[in-house]
Amino acid sequence: MLRNTLIRTAIAGVAVLGLAACGGGGDPLSSGDGGTSPAPSEVKSITVGSADFSESQLLAEIYGQALAAKGVDVKYQQNIGNRETYMAAIKDGSVHLLPEYTGAALDYFKKGATETEDDAAYNALKAALPAGLEVLDKSPAADEDTIVVNKETAAKYNLKSLSDLKAHSKEMVAGGSSEFKVREAGLKGLKEKYGVEFKEYKTLDAGGPLSTKALQTNQIQLSNFFTTQSVIADNGWVQLEDPENILPPNNIVPLIRTDHNGANISDVLNKVSAKLTTEALTELVKRIDVGKEAAKAVATDWLSKNPLS
Structure with a gap:
């Protein structure tokens, strides 16, 4: 499910850094010459991945279609699997961009995280990410x-x-x-x-x-x-209410490789995140899960009704 059309020409390499050094464990990011590549000024192509459930696939389509409308060549690797599987894909560069959830991603990279507030979880996630991965603006939309x-x-x-x-x-x-x-x-x-x-x-x-x-x-x-x-x-x-806060806050956030985070990418995705709401997302997911509409069509419809410029 994993393909990469740009990595060999867009980067000099990403540092080999074990996630354990950043509090998360797991495999290091794939790298070329061992150096950490800065974000390019402009990205011309990108591969967007998703997890194995409809909301993630919808968000991947929204991200991808919004970027394609701005001239980016977009490929998809939908339905990759669970978090462990799709994180392996973004770490090895097979995909470059994923929709993620702040609290759940934080728990992956920083086991035992205790942040229970939206902003605290988001800031802790940014601090816990290994070199070579970033998150963009978090959305007010959340799926807890x-x-x-x-x-x-x-x-x-x-x-x-x-x-x-x-x-x-x-x-x-x-x-x-x-x-x-x-x-x-x-x-x-x-x-x-x-x-x-x-x-x-x-x-x-x-x-x-x-x-x-x-x-x-x-x-x-x-x-x-x-x-x-x-x-x-x-x-x-x-x-059921959760007074001990075992369930983390989960605002939607784009997770992206630094070597594919050009200004043209972050500008579009931050606008998408700003326009998403929990209420709208709930209705969109219902159209897929209950109405049996295709995620691609639902994403196209949402973008047509929520212009980004």
């Missing part, structure tokens, strides 16, 4: 992780907060993505901060059709969804 229970379970146990789970969790089956099972914003944090353990965990998907059906049919009683997903309200599911 949320832990939900179906309405039958909420009523049965009178659940309003994650702290209410402890007395009943061993009678419950949780489900969702493989990441939710092991991350701080998931079962790990629930156990450490709330003392919650479940009878069983079913590995399904990240707020997708498998988790939706399982929660609807009570095969699971709790899962991780995202606040821009209309399926939560449509099914009357209850979003």
Whole structure:
């Protein structure tokens, strides 16, 4: 899923720097001669990647189409996979630009991060990034992780907060993505901060059709969804409050390789971020997930209604 048409001609090289030196662990950025290349004044082509869910694919299309309208040659690597997979792609230069989320990305690069405010998480993320990666302006639009229970379970146990789970969790089956099972914003944090353990965990998907059906049919009683997903309200599911703040703030932010962050790129993407809102994003995602419209078409429509100049 990974191709790169510009790296060999656009950069002299990016420093080989292990993410562990920046608090995050993981593989170092791919490099040429070991030097860190400055941002070019203008970028003529770029490869945009996305994660394996519809909102990320939508944002990648919005970024790419906005850049293409300004004369940038844009290629896509959509549906790369989970965070670990697409981070490997941007580190090795196979993709140059990704839509990301401030708190989730911060947790990737700085394990155990405790920032709970939007600006604090954004600033901490900027400080935690390895040489060769940058984030541009964060958007006011946010898509937070949320832990939900179906309405039958909420009523049965009178659940309003994650702290209410402890007395009943061993009678419950949780489900969702493989990441939710092991991350701080998931079962790990629930156990450490709330003392919650479940009878069983079913590995399904990240707020997708498998988790939706399982929660609807009570095969699971709790899962991780995202606040821009209309399926939560449509099914009357209850979003549990998080007084211990295991769920980070997640403003949308472009993550980009420094060697592909020209002034022409950042100018366009910062304008996109400024115009995105949580409400608009929720509606756009619903058009894809419920209305079955293509992400490309939905992105084109949004851009036509939100000119950047």
